Structure formats: structure tokens, C-alpha cells
Amino acid sequence: MIEICGVSKSYNRGQVKAVDDVSLTVQDGEIFGFLGPNGAGKTTLIKMITGILNADRGSIKINGRDIKDSPLEAKMQFSFVPDDPNIFSRLTGIEYLNFMADVYQVSSEIRVERIQKLLERFEMSTAAADLIQSYSHGMKQKIVVIGALLHNPPVWILDEPMTGLDPRSSYDLKEMMREHADAGKTVFFSTHVLEVAEKVCDRLAIINKGRMIFCGSLEEIRTHARENRSLENLFLELTENA
Numbered sequence: 439m440i441e442i443c444g445v446s447k448s449y450n451r452g453q454v455k456a457v458d459d460v461s462l463t464v465q466d467g468e469i470f471g472f473l474g475p476n477g478a479g480k481t482t483l484i485k486m487i488t489g490i491l492n493a494d495r496g497s498i499k500i501n502g503r504d505i506k507d508s509p510l511e512a513k514m515q516f517s518f519v520p521d522d523p524n525i526f527s528r529l530t531g532i533e534y535l536n537f538m539a540d541v542y543q544v545s546s547e548i549r550v551e552r553i554q555k556l557l558e559r560f561e562m563s564t565a566a567a568d569l570i571q572s573y574s575h576g577m578k579q580k581i582v583v584i585g586a587l588l589h590n591p592p593v594w595i596l597d598e599p600m601t602g603l604d605p606r607s608s609y610d611l612k613e614m615m616r617e618h619a620d621a622g623k624t625v626f627f628s629t630h631v632l633e634v635a636e637k638v639c640d641r642l643a644i645i646n647k648g649r650m651i652f653c654g655s656l657e658e659i660r661t662h663a664r665e666n667r668s669l670e671n672l673f674l675e676l677t678e679n680a
């Protein structure tokens with residue numbers, strides 16, 4: 439569960455209000471999509487949830503652990519896939535995965551099996567011996583996803599996770615997100631791809647210019663807009679009129 443309460447963040451000494459008084463709760467057992475156009479504040483909010491940035495105001499708890507007051511406990515509750523997969527390019531894939539397993543204290547017996555399974559699922563078994571700097575964008579994205587899932591945390595937080603993935607890997611990741619949520623755990627991800635949100639999310643929030651303008655299920659969003667139009671139309675209408 440992720441509890442976000444009255445969170446705000448500005449840049450440039452208050453001149454750019456990136457996130458403005460956002461409150462929402464992501465329940466166990468759901469895939470929650472965070473949707474917004476470019477510059478809406480998605481990455482800023484995700485950086486605050488994951489403790490990369492401090493909020494100016496408000497509080498964020500992950501499974502009851504406050505990210506500001508108990509950062510280590512809170513960080514053990516989640517895995518994070520950032521939108522930029524440029525990491526440790528001088529390591530091989532398998533070195534990177536072992537490094538991530540060390541950081542999250544995954545025992546050697548467990549890690550061998552998990553690494554093997556995840557590498558197979560993302561068709562990365564052969565490439566794992568190669569340097570990350572030789573990978574395509576999609577392969578880097580896949581190795582970051584595998585590294586993030588190794589310690590099997592209850593909460594998954596993913597920033598634009600489908601970007602750069604081929605259709606097969608994108609499908610597999612969506613399936614894994616569903617399995618994770620169906621096991622009673624939490625998935626929170628940002629996207630500006632409406633189709634992904636439409637297909638995958640149990641609930642979603644729409645953010646524009648830092649403010650949350652809608653939070654609910656797809657059905658609720660459609661009722662909210664009175665007519666049964668595509669999410670794309672509703673999204674454009676909501677963000678343009680906000």
C-alpha cells in the first residue's frame with residue numbers, strides 16, 4: 439500500500455510548481471496507473487515516493503513506513519524501475535544482477551534461481567554475459583526491470599516501464615504486474631501511453647500541471663465524463679480543460 443498525503447514540490451525556488459497538493463492511496467492488490475502529459479509532474483512524484491527527492495510538504499508512506507522518517511525500512515518495501523535505464527554500463531548484465539541481489543540481501547541460493555527465471559522470461563539469458571554498454575535501450579530496460587524484481591518486494595514502482603520494450607517483453611511485464619497484484623501486492627506505474635493504462639490498470643490518476651484532476655477506475659472516469667468515449671478523448675478533454 440502507498441499512502442500519499444498532501445504532497446507538493448516546487449523547483450527553482452518555488453517558480454515551477456511540479457507537484458501541487460496531491461493525495462492518493464494505492465491499495466494492496468491493485469495496479470494503479472499514473473497518467474499525465476509531458477511535464478505533468480509524474481517523475482517528480484515518483485522521485486518523492488522513492489526518496490530520491492524530498493517533498494516540500496506532505497507525507498508518503500509505503501506499507502506504513504514513512505519515506506522521510508524511516509527511509510531504509512520504506513525502501514526495503516519496494517522496487518523501483520526508473521525511466522532512464524542508463525546504469526553501470528561497464529558491468530555485464532549478470533554482474534549488475536548480482537550487485538542488485540547483494541544490495542537487497544538476496545541469499546545466493548534464492549538469487550540463482552530467480553535470476554535464471556527472470557533472464558529466461560525476458561529472453562536475456564545469452565546477453566547476460568555481455569557488457570551493459572553493448573545493450574540496446576530495450577535490453578537495458580529489461581536488465582533494470584530484472585534487477586528491480588530480484589528481491590521480490592511487496593510494492594513495485596515503475597516510471598514509464600514499457601518504453602523501449604519489444605511487444606513480447608512488454609506483454610510479459612504486464613502479465614507479471616497482474617500476477618503481482620493478484621497475489622495481493624501493489625503495482626504503481628506512470629505512463630503517458632493511454633492504451634497501456636486502459637488495458638492494465640485497476641484504477642488510475644490523471645495529473646496535469648502538478649495537480650491531480652481525476653482518480654478512480656476506468657468506469658468511473660467514463661461516468662465522470664458522461665459519455666462512453668475512448669480514454670484518449672477523455673484524457674485530452676480533462677488535461678486541456680484543467
Ligand SMILES: Nc1ncnc2c1ncn2[C@@H]1O[C@H](COP(=O)(O)OP(=O)(O)OP(=O)(O)O)[C@@H](O)[C@H]1O
Pocket residue numbers: 449450454455456474475476477478479480481482483630
Ligand atoms: N530538476 C528540475 N529543475 C527545474 N524544473 C524541473 C526539474 N525537474 C522537473 N522540472 C519541471 O517540473 C515539471 C514536472 O516535471 P516532471 O519531470 O515531473 O514531469 P513528467 O510528468 O514526468 O514529464 P515527462 O512525461 O515529460 O517525463 C515540469 O515543468 C518540468 O519542467
